[in-house]
Amino acid sequence: MPDTVMVMKKRYTYRLYPTADQQQLLARSFGCARVVFNDFVAERNRLYAAGLHQQVPFGDTEKLVTTVAKRADGARPYLAQVSSVILQQSVRDAQQGFRNFFNSATGRRKGPKVRPPRFKSRRQHRQRIRLTRHGFRLHHQTHQKNGKLYVAKIGHISIRMSRPLPAEPSSVTVTQYADGFYEASFVVEVEPRSAPKPKHQAAGIDLGITDLAIIATDTGEARKVANPRHLQRAQRKLAQLQRSLSRKQKGSTNRTTARKKVARQHRTVANARKDYHHKVARQLVDETQALAVEDLNITGMVKNRKLAKHITDVGWGQLMQLLHDKATEAGRTLITIDRWHPSSQLCSACGCQDGKKPLHIRQWACPCCHALHDRDINAARNIMIAAGLAEITNGCGGNIRPHPGVAAPTKQQPTEHLTLTRA
Template sequence: MRTGRTVLTHRIELKPNQRQEALFRQCVGAARFAYNWALAEWQRQFEAGEKPHEAALRRQFNAMKPVEFPWILDLPKSVPQQAIKNVGRAYQRFFQKQSKFPRFKRRGVHDSARLDNGPGTFAFDGWRIRLPKIGGVRLREELRFDGKPLSATLSREADRWFISIPVEMERPEPVCESQASVGIDLGVSTALTLSTGEKIDSPKPLKKHLQRMKRRSRWHSRKQKGSANRDKSARKLAKLHARIAHVRQDFLHQTTTDLTRRFGLIGIEDLNVRGMMANDKLSQAISDIGFYEFRRQLEYKAALSGGTVVVVDRWFPSSKTCSACGGSCEAMPLSVRQWTCAHCGTEHDRDVNAALNIERQALATVSWTGSHACGEEGTGR
């Protein structure tokens, strides 16, 4: 039984040869050039009282490139076209108050180039992807999703190249792998505390490499601008930043996948991450864990597997409410990690107690009666 269609994106690392890597650099450079040209032309036409539109800008660019930009003819034609379309989307999001005013792109900052899935644009051949005017490029792994590829976005991260493929596919009926429920308390000293009593700490890659990153940043700032040594230093610094991000992403993906497989109902807090990041003493530790990304991955993976994620109100007193009798403690500063209930005398671990209260609140929200939506009896913890 099918339940409609969905789009999933697979990001795969590429293994280009020297010629292909040079073409990749030209592609991201052409995309950046076309984007900046379209943005400047849009602003010029608007100030002149005209009504700019990305379709008209694409026609204008196509008419100009054989004479003024002949080097772009050696690259896939969809690269500058998609970049100009991105300008139109950027203005659309700005007018809808979904983002800030579009800005010009800088070299080396989020370098990318997008190819649409038109006739002859790209195709997969096992462990290779065939790109127009570039040829077959080796992949680190095969495309996992079976469906219609919608586009291909080439991107560079430090000295590595990746390609992101959104695939439109039929989504099978979600099958609940587990009927158990769990509450999750997110914290700084311990990243995740489950209502089962299990505590999961993050690798804290930023904290681990912080001194090394500061040292390399100082070295980089002392290099002469435009020199080969400065370029070499920039590559080393970029590789360190990429490693930190990859370690964090690996932890989040493995943890969220494991939780959505083990539990059919997951309760988490609705944390004010932006407000928490304003705290100078906590912002670095919070960003090192990735609270927002954890919730995002947990929600979409639970939806795919047939589970449910309940977001408990941020004002719910999960830490200072006794999970045994329901009594409340008047004050609970962050320094208190163990406390005893004045009503029933139960000794609590602060984080485990909060996770238990979050689980109960999630169960009450969905009216959990012991029978899962799949029709099987709940297993509990």
């Protein structure tokens, strides 16, 4: 039998430049998709309150809020002015939200509990519609960077094709952001990427705030990736724009213009952060065969009012998601260890645990083997050991992975301590 080729889905995003008339048509599509979504949620909530949600399938409710509602004598005849694909996909999103909620409540869905779908507001500054192959066509020109995206009942929209798509897209999501920025996101099926030969077989990654990531490899090397602090660097400009926004009269055109300027500055910060994370994740995946990271309770950590802005600025969640996606695409191994593992309390040389340490202590000496450790590099090595990618050097028949708090036997001779390097 021929070998089956694994296919994975990947998303490509491009900038859209709709005309003034197309912007009005897109706004109408956003509004109709939002109305259908809210009608579906309201009807399912009514059925749930009456105890009839199991007797009435999703298909009947979908027909009620779309096909019946957009008739000439229906409740919302204006829905016929937009593509039916947009309405159907909006209902699909609501259905998936209810499925996730019920699966989470019954235990079939792992992870944190999921709330039922909530109503969408017209005041949300990010609106989006989704279309399948029957609702759009892409006409991109190979000799130019500009193409045309045809959306049903909207027309051909100019699109900036920074690179060609590797395959025919299966769906597209058109999004409008708070600063008036339009983008189209295509989903295509691609084969896994061939990664270069790795320089290291294993590495442990400790995420931090002062430094974005601390990497320790199986060869004993260690380096720190700087945290650019994108939001902090743009704080002065943001403060000026927000003060200008606060002085504008509510409901005025000047306030709308000022609001878009603030949103545009936030988008610049987010794009810079995402670009930096992409580069860091790509370098880590290309250089290492197996990566180990620590599971972080980011939702709980941002409740700390003293560190919330710094944790949000560093963007741990986005970096970990990119690491997972790129490792899966390149065929690398990514291991996530338990969040309660005391990586900062253990000695990576002998496994001795001497308790918690305040954050201002950046270096410490092990009371058992007297090895001098950098706090972050030692934590990265412990993460690699906990993932099974490295072992503690044993001495005189001692345990390879001694129990925390118990030092392994050492030879009766001088011990050469590992030199800590910082790149």
